[in-house]
Amino acid sequence: MKPTRSMLFAVCPMLVLGFLYYSSGKLHLHVWGQKPHKHKEATVTEAGNAKTEPEVETVISVGRIVGSVYDKLGFLLKLDGKLPPELEYKYGNLSEGVCKPGYVDAKMTSIFPKFVKPVSMFLDQNFKRLKNINNYLPPFGFRTQENIIELILATTKNYGLNPELDSLACKRCVIVGNGGILSNKSLGSRIDEYDIIVRLNEAPVEGFVKDVGSKTTMRITYPEGAIQNPLRYEKDSLFVFSAFKPQDFRWLRQMVFKDNLRGVDGFWKSVAHQVPREPSEMRILNPYFIQEAAFRFIGLPHNNGLMGKGNIPTLGAVAITMALHNCDEVAVAGFGYDMSTPHAPLHYYEKVKMSAIKESWTHNISKEKEFLRKLVKAGVITDLTNGI
Numbered sequence: 001m002k003p004t005r006s007m008l009f010a011v012c013p014m015l016v017l018g019f020l021y022y023s024s025g026k027l028h029l030h031v032w033g034q035k036p037h038k039h040k041e042a043t044v045t046e047a048g049n050a051k052t053e054p055e056v057e058t059v060i061s062v063g064r065i066v067g068s069v070y071d072k073l074g075f076l077l078k079l080d081g082k083l084p085p086e087l088e089y090k091y092g093n094l095s096e097g098v099c100k101p102g103y104v105d106a107k108m109t110s111i112f113p114k115f116v117k118p119v120s121m122f123l124d125q126n127f128k129r130l131k132n133i134n135n136y137l138p139p140f141g142f143r144t145q146e147n148i149i150e151l152i153l154a155t156t157k158n159y160g161l162n163p164e165l166d167s168l169a170c171k172r173c174v175i176v177g178n179g180g181i182l183s184n185k186s187l188g189s190r191i192d193e194y195d196i197i198v199r200l201n202e203a204p205v206e207g208f209v210k211d212v213g214s215k216t217t218m219r220i221t222y223p224e225g226a227i228q229n230p231l232r233y234e235k236d237s238l239f240v241f242s243a244f245k246p247q248d249f250r251w252l253r254q255m256v257f258k259d260n261l262r263g264v265d266g267f268w269k270s271v272a273h274q275v276p277r278e279p280s281e282m283r284i285l286n287p288y289f290i291q292e293a294a295f296r297f298i299g300l301p302h303n304n305g306l307m308g309k310g311n312i313p314t315l316g317a318v319a320i321t322m323a324l325h326n327c328d329e330v331a332v333a334g335f336g337y338d339m340s341t342p343h344a345p346l347h348y349y350e351k352v353k354m355s356a357i358k359e360s361w362t363h364n365i366s367k368e369k370e371f372l373r374k375l376v377k378a379g380v381i382t383d384l385t386n387g388i
């Protein structure tokens, strides 16, 4: 290289740096010199966003105390099951039991105007473009787990339900919770009528068909909740993985690639060593539903977007949130803990008592129930067991 040219190469970056330095100095001078007060205010709001949010909300609601029709989270205060006139016109003539296209979206938007419907159920290969979640660590997003997710998705190769369900013009979904309240209600055949039947963790079907139904479209689970006995996995259901901790993705990779389970540190109880499912039958639930349930719907502490005391929604609430975005009608069964009956069974399939739930550090059952009550009261979802 000629000396003059290399000289130029050296000078150019210096010029650029010099210019940057100069302009940033100007910027600072401008800000500090002319509007120091404004700048300070902005910094405080940005940095302390999570902490100051509740106060800001209070100020706002005090400001419009007379006319306020929405609660702090943005839900309509006066909820009833009536259809708004435009929906009455749209659905009023449909006979009982016919699926109403777009019903959940319309009803949800009418009580929670901030609701935005299109959020896909599962992560697909474009997942990195999902703005709301690429900045959050698990469970509220997938930051730091991008490579492992890419590897898994390249192997599962399927990102929807199945061609038949995906093409339904109107989907009726039921989320079957694990509550003891399902016992002895003979709701099984009613549950089996839905197009999409969602079950959670290890909740069994065999032996409980009369009460909980026999069909399973998908089973949403995290490592500690997954069925451990390979023989108990039902055929034809999707294994849907919901991550709560970074190591959960490592576990999923081992399950997808049928590796021997290694590194079980960090799980709070024993986990399944194998999942007898083909990769094409495995999905990753969009973590947006955990984030939205926690911060927008239930109003749990933001904690700078990190997992903290009492800010993780239960898997049931996450599943309902998913259904609000992806189903035309939503029903739930087996939800609701009645704290006034501590001796009632917590789950329909085991003897653990209701009182056991009080230990929970991660969930806030009472706040979560407030959210679910809004949905039921407004008729957004139907509660088949009347426990909410």
Ligand SMILES: *[C@@H]1O[C@H](CO)[C@@H](O)[C@H](O)[C@H]1NC(C)=O
Pocket: 089, 090, 091, 092, 093
């Ligand atoms: C429903 O029925 C009413 C009364 O028969 C009629 O005026 C209205 O146009 C119908 N709505 C739809 C969407 O068909």
Ligand SMILES: *[C@@H]1O[C@H](CO)[C@@H](O)[C@H](O)[C@H]1NC(C)=O
Pocket: 180, 183, 184, 345
């Ligand atoms: C359900 O019915 C069975 C048999 O009648 C009874 O043994 C059981 O206690 C009942 N369970 C609940 C939760 O009521």
Ligand SMILES: *[C@@H]1O[C@H](CO)[C@@H](O)[C@H](O)[C@H]1NC(C)=O
Pocket: 309, 310, 311, 360, 361, 363, 364, 366, 367
């Ligand atoms: C649940 O939320 C309520 C109201 O914000 C709060 O008082 C309570 O401490 C929370 N419980 C847990 C377990 O975080």
